[in-house]
Every structure is written in structure tokens, then in C-alpha cells.
Amino acid sequence: MALHRVAVLVGEQTAAFEFGVLCEVFGIDRSAQGVPTFDFRVCAEDPDRPVRMPNGLSLTVPFGLEGLEGADLVAVPATELREFSPVLLDALRRAHAAGAIILSVCSGVFVLGAAGLLDDRDCATHWMNTDELAAAHPRARVNRDVLFVDDGSVITSAGTAAGIDACLHLVRRELGAAVATAIARRMVVPPQRDGGQRQFVDLPVPACSSDSLEPVLTWMVTHLGEDQPVRELAKQAAMSTRTFARRFVAETGTTPARWLSLQRIHHARELLEESDLSIESVARHSGFGSGALLRHHFTRQVGVPPGDYRRSFTHAG
Structure with a gap:
């Protein structure tokens, strides 16, 4: 499939660093390095109200949930919340049903779980949250030993660095090694840590x-x-x-x-x-x-x- 329109779904208590990971991979124009330009959208349920983030930060969001429409990828950064608006969850489910890949970074997986997108799927999250995720969503198959899981239309990842791995893995999967390597080179991170076509991506070799x-x-x-x-x-x-x-x-x-x-x-x-x-x-x-x-x-x-x-x-x- 194409990987052109990327929507990041944020809400209250979205983690700034994990949000920044998604902006860094998909939100910067790297066309001079041969990277296709992404139609990058940051979306929230109420774009007229700044999103409160941890540590006293706030984020002004340009798009409402309509920004998810037609997205090739909807990415969900980490969050400190565990309960989410039914309207937001319904928008996420609609995007997935329309063909969007859904990717979560760290505890963003709880949004996917609340939307029912982890039912009967293999998934990953930060090691500190695996027991909580398994208890909250018993139909999810939580893999505790990997940094991210590629389940096709749903990709879930562990902590911050694993979120970078998952994003670059997806870019590589959809756009090829050259594009992923160009992005990684600008980010000064490994372009492809240990993993690949297997459904579960093994623990990588650290940089x-x-x-x-x-x-x-x-x-x-x-x-x-x-x-x-x-x-x-x-x-x-x-x-x-x-x-x-x-x-x-x-x-x-x-x-x-x-x-x-x-x-x-x-x-x-x-x-x-x-x-x-x-x-x-x-x-x-x-x-x-x-x-x-x-x-x-x-x-x-x-x-x-x-x-x-x-x-x-x-x-x-």
C-alpha cells in the first residue's frame, strides 16, 4: 500500500517524547535526501482546546478527528491515561476499518486495546506495562520479550527507542530500505535493528x-x-x-x-x-x-x- 498520509492521534496526557518520535520520522521534509514527503497531520478530538501533556506542557492541534479520514497510517504516542473518549475510539476503529495501519508507541497501545484493536492479536508494550495490558485486555496476546510486533495492519511497540525501531521498520516495509536508511541517517540511529519479516521482531542489537x-x-x-x-x-x-x-x-x-x-x-x-x-x-x-x-x-x-x-x-x- 502507499504510505503517504500520516495522522498522529493525541489526547490528554500524551507523552511529549514519544509524540516527538512520530514527528521526527514522519513530520519532517526530507525530500532533499530522496525521502517521499508525508502528508502529516496531528489530530485530536477537540482541536479548539490545547492538549495538556505531562510536565506542564500543552499542544495546539491543527486537525480534529476528521484528519484521520483517508490516512494510510494512524500513529498513537504514549499516554498516561487508561480511559478514553468513545468518540475518539470510534474514530480510531473507523480508520482501521477503512484500511489505515495503526501504530502505537509504548503505552499508546492502551488506546488500541480500548478500541478493541488488540482482540486476538499479538502485541507489545513497555515491559513495565505488560502485566497491566494483559489484565486490562485478556483477549490480547501480549508478547513480553520483543521490542515491537508487526501484525500487518496493527504495529505495537515497547519504549521510546522501540517506537523508533517500529516506525523505521514500517517505512522499510512499505517504502524500502533506502528511504528508511535516509531517515535513520538524519536521526543518527541504526537504520534497521535486528528483525524483519518474522511476525515478532526479536530483541535488537543495541547501538x-x-x-x-x-x-x-x-x-x-x-x-x-x-x-x-x-x-x-x-x-x-x-x-x-x-x-x-x-x-x-x-x-x-x-x-x-x-x-x-x-x-x-x-x-x-x-x-x-x-x-x-x-x-x-x-x-x-x-x-x-x-x-x-x-x-x-x-x-x-x-x-x-x-x-x-x-x-x-x-x-x-
């Missing part, structure tokens, strides 16, 4: 939180086709092999071999989406060496073989 390994990580990504033994990487970092391995896990959340494999898979996905290279060529360019090895790792990580992935997600031509 490096320190500058100490950044040069090594950059070198690894720009030399995917080369062998990268830990002892050589440790030399680049001016560390012993043992210290490097321990520091790498502390800063990335995984081992060098696992991190490198994920980067190679990510690059293979981009090539499958954006080029007409053969599977063997994709394997060589992404560092797997052979099509057989690419198929093995790709299928295990993404859930489908490279050829099937290309047929579903190609944006070449």
Missing part, C-alpha cells in the same frame, strides 16, 4: 553507546567481504583479544561474530530490495561468500530464503 569502538564498528561494516578475526579487530582497537571481546559485548549486546553476521544480513537485504544482483553476487557483496551460506544464515535470521524475500520486498526498478 554502541560509547565512542571507544565506533572506528572498529565502522571498519567492520565497510569491509563486510573480508575475514574479520577477533584478534585483528582487537589490534585495531589497541586491546587484548579478551578485553576487546568483553568490551564488544558490553557496548553492543552481542559477540563480534554475531554482530558481523547481522550487518551482513542487513546489507544482503538492501541488495535484494534495491538491486537485480544474483543471489551469488549478493552473497559475495555482503560477505557470505556463497549463495548456500547466504541462504542458510538469511533463512535462519529473517525467516524466509533470499529469493522469497526479494519477491516480497523488492523495490528495484
Whole structure:
């Protein structure tokens, strides 16, 4: 489907930071970087009354609920409330029935639950809210171990960073890797953390939180086709092999071999989406060496073989 008109639905006690995440991904003109311009609308039940946010902030909203009409995506940021206006919930249900994708960030999932959009669906939220969500909406299948769940027309995410992941995942799903990467580059966040076509998106590899390994990580990504033994990487970092391995896990959340494999898979996905290279060529360019090895790792990580992935997600031509 197209992903052009994006409506953000806000109400009392909408969290400013999570609202800002949606504005950052969808509300900024990045056409100079090749990103399609979104028709971005912020909507509330009563646009004539400023929306009160936590910490004494308020938000003037330009659109009423009619702004949801014709939306390709309706996004709901986190909120401190648990009870919602029947009029607002009905507008959300109508938008979904009309074909809009519904995406929630963090506790915004409670709005979806109140609208009945989580019934018999898999969903995610912040780990602090999983028990509450499961109790409030027993028909929802709350997954406590993932950062976001893509259930097709409903995408739910955990905390703030996971909301960024979910938004970029949706952009990637609908508009391709190049667009998602362009947005991520401007936001200075990872363009695609671990996940993909599986219904549940696994816990991602965290971005490096320190500058100490950044040069090594950059070198690894720009030399995917080369062998990268830990002892050589440790030399680049001016560390012993043992210290490097321990520091790498502390800063990335995984081992060098696992991190490198994920980067190679990510690059293979981009090539499958954006080029007409053969599977063997994709394997060589992404560092797997052979099509057989690419198929093995790709299928295990993404859930489908490279050829099937290309047929579903190609944006070449």
C-alpha cells in the first residue's frame, strides 16, 4: 500500500517524547535526501482546546478527528491515561476499518486495546506495562520479550527507542530500505535493528553507546567481504583479544561474530530490495561468500530464503 498520509492521534496526557518520535520520522521534509514527503497531520478530538501533556506542557492541534479520514497510517504516542473518549475510539476503529495501519508507541497501545484493536492479536508494550495490558485486555496476546510486533495492519511497540525501531521498520516495509536508511541517517540511529519479516521482531542489537569502538564498528561494516578475526579487530582497537571481546559485548549486546553476521544480513537485504544482483553476487557483496551460506544464515535470521524475500520486498526498478 502507499504510505503517504500520516495522522498522529493525541489526547490528554500524551507523552511529549514519544509524540516527538512520530514527528521526527514522519513530520519532517526530507525530500532533499530522496525521502517521499508525508502528508502529516496531528489530530485530536477537540482541536479548539490545547492538549495538556505531562510536565506542564500543552499542544495546539491543527486537525480534529476528521484528519484521520483517508490516512494510510494512524500513529498513537504514549499516554498516561487508561480511559478514553468513545468518540475518539470510534474514530480510531473507523480508520482501521477503512484500511489505515495503526501504530502505537509504548503505552499508546492502551488506546488500541480500548478500541478493541488488540482482540486476538499479538502485541507489545513497555515491559513495565505488560502485566497491566494483559489484565486490562485478556483477549490480547501480549508478547513480553520483543521490542515491537508487526501484525500487518496493527504495529505495537515497547519504549521510546522501540517506537523508533517500529516506525523505521514500517517505512522499510512499505517504502524500502533506502528511504528508511535516509531517515535513520538524519536521526543518527541504526537504520534497521535486528528483525524483519518474522511476525515478532526479536530483541535488537543495541547501538554502541560509547565512542571507544565506533572506528572498529565502522571498519567492520565497510569491509563486510573480508575475514574479520577477533584478534585483528582487537589490534585495531589497541586491546587484548579478551578485553576487546568483553568490551564488544558490553557496548553492543552481542559477540563480534554475531554482530558481523547481522550487518551482513542487513546489507544482503538492501541488495535484494534495491538491486537485480544474483543471489551469488549478493552473497559475495555482503560477505557470505556463497549463495548456500547466504541462504542458510538469511533463512535462519529473517525467516524466509533470499529469493522469497526479494519477491516480497523488492523495490528495484
